[in-house]
Amino acid sequence: MQSISKSCTKESCPKKTKKKMNKITKNDLLKLLDSLKNKNRLIAPVMAEKDIVFDYVNDVKDVVLDFTNTVKPAKEFFIPQREDILEFNNGKIKAIFSDEKRVFFGIRPCDLKGLCVMDPTFKEGIEDPHYFEKRKNTVIIALACINLCDENAFCESAKAGPVADGCFDLQLIPLGKNEYFVESGSKAGADVISKNKPLFKKAGKSDIKNLEEIKNKKINKKKVDLDLFLEKLKGRFNNNAYWKEVSLTCLRCGACNYLCPSCFCNNMVDNTSKRYRCWDSCMFRGFTRQAANLIPRDELYTRFRQRLYHKYKWHKERYGMHMCTGCGRCVTYCPGLIPYIDIINKVSEE
């Protein structure tokens, strides 16, 4: 379990302190996952038709090691699309918790940072144990990127990737075709190494030199300046004509929220026996509907603007982190072809 109290802001991230470097081969990695699977449920990337998705794995043979990124982000294993919170039985109420121990392999740095970005939201004020139980009971083995996953990715600009600089228990960084560097980021991560020592090899001096090269390699095609964007957003809120223009092709589908590794807005709904939490989307008209049927963000452009301001301004001002990790999914999968990166760059340039 990684230290949750230290969220992954640049300031508090446990920065590259001197750690012993280990290596592991692909074969040994599968053996490691197989042995971890005995006491934990294993979540890993698997093939689903032609897509790669995260799922619970029974046989490590199904684990896909070579992939760019999953279509859906990793957040659904921490805030499921539908999650039962309370159970009603004959007038009595019981809270539902899962104390399942899990190992999550293959989470990419952008999705990892997405979790770190939403941590303070669930922590501030009254801590949400339904979320943090899952965070605490899950050992995260992150997988750093060395190849571009999507031409719309801008994880370098969002300071999330391609190699994570914290928030993981273990991070694997590909070294050649058959090996990974292993970085430990927490006590739980160090325990995995010490309990499975025979599977790991010590990294040599030349390997460590290679590692620095890999970490410094730039792979993104797109660049943005999120801090500049934040500054420029300050005077633009009431420019309604602009927000109307850029949101013109928005289909109000919510795909940008659902595929975002850091969007966490949810709604509580009852059925006869349970109260459950399910994803919501700030792009939906009913998102702000109030009892008197008053809808403060009735017009589409106000919802579109809300999403950008929450991601790039308010969350950063409140928690010190942008609520965007540069995965590029919202640009790639937007059916209205809204060019979020161009919007960020254009506003920044003005």
Next chain:
Amino acid sequence: MKSPYLPEIVRIKKIKQETEDIKTFMLDYKPVFKPGQFFEIGINGIGEAPFTAASASKENFQTSIKRTGKLTEAIHKLKAGSKLTIRGPYGNSFPVERIKGKNMLFIGGGIGLPPLHSLIRTVLENRDKYGKITVFYGARDEAQIVSREELKNIWPRMKNFRVVVCVDFKKNKGEWPHNVGLVTGIMEKELKPIHKKQKHNCFCLRAANYDKGRNPKAAGAWL
């Protein structure tokens, strides 16, 4: 482990019909909270929603609920003795300490008065520590007025307590109250310049006042 979503199950002690679609519920529950804070009230299997307390801390909890959707309709069907779920308190509160010694202006519209009750009651518990109280209240028509007893009989008889009630539309001449118009408009007429120096005001308006573009600031209320 305790879930913050797990509510307490409490009994309804008393129900008062305020208007055709507003009821005040008194619960067998004495929570500690600050005026202005809200609670999540619900019925298992239907849902829960936030309601502001209309009572003071440590006394029997009261809240006024307008029948307006699925949950509030179900709550309105309950009788005294039935059970509700409640959790809280949540949210911010009025600065009770900071406003000591000051004159106070309360502006409420429609169902927006009960949320102010909590502060008014708290102030009345320590009456000598606060200055003059003025309450402006507006409702659609006379039938929609809540807290009649307080507005008509209790508060106006108190020392240093002024109540101005108005309605948007008046059906019969001569009935109470005597002011016709939106609460923001009546304030413009009624407020004397000296009041404008007041520093601490609390208001809670219903949607219609905003809808009609009556910005309370422009109409003479200032925060």
